[in-house]
Amino acid sequence: MDRITTIGFDADDTLWHNERFFRLTQDHFAGLLADYTDRDTLMVRLLEAEKRNLVRYGYGIKGFVLSMIETAVEITDQRVPASVIAEILAAGQEMLRHPIELLPHAEDSIRALAPSHRLVLITKGDLLDQERKLAQSGLGDLFDAIEIVSEKTPETYARIFTRHGEGPESALMAGNSMRSDVVAPIIAGAWGVHVPHGLEWAIEQAETPFDHDRFRALRHLGELPELVGWIDGC
16 A cells, blocks of 8 residues: 555635535625525525536635625616625625635644655645635645645646645545535545544535545544544555
8 A cells, every 4th residue: 555645625614614604604605695586596506606607706705795796687677786795795795805714633633644755735726825824824834735626626636745745645635515625536546544534525425435454534623633543554
């Protein structure tokens, strides 16, 4: 078994809270449009807009805000009040200002692994926002490299783990997204370690690869150093 030399970490909802702020904003959005449609219908339409717009705006808060505005225009047959648009924009700006709150075990696990492995932060989203969150987290200096990418595909992982290590066969990726942080790196040849958060964006859901020998699931990030030690000792 190849020894792990490079460890990739997801950022949002792996190292710090993120999805819950999207959920709170969605609740506010539903309240703003309550006179036009019910919440369930609105959320279906919003998700459809987000899926369409990923290729235009990418991941992150700015694309989310534009998708909410687009959905509001469609739901109201282009009669959405300017005050509602202003509220949506204000909600997005508040999300961009929200302070970072680290998840339990995140810093301890990174500090435990940093002396013995190359650590790479691999995240999607808006460049400026991700840089802001990393700076506020206080974790930036613990990583050997930062990769902010437009999409996490097997090809992306193969390229990153070759650039910052000995290739995907000697790498491990840990994150909360089954699709992006587990399945994609496994396809590339790396280990995919699922660290559940409890809230998962519908677009990031995927079938769990239970039978794959490079899949592991943890209860929390604090278990990662022990897992890496076991893999390296095999």
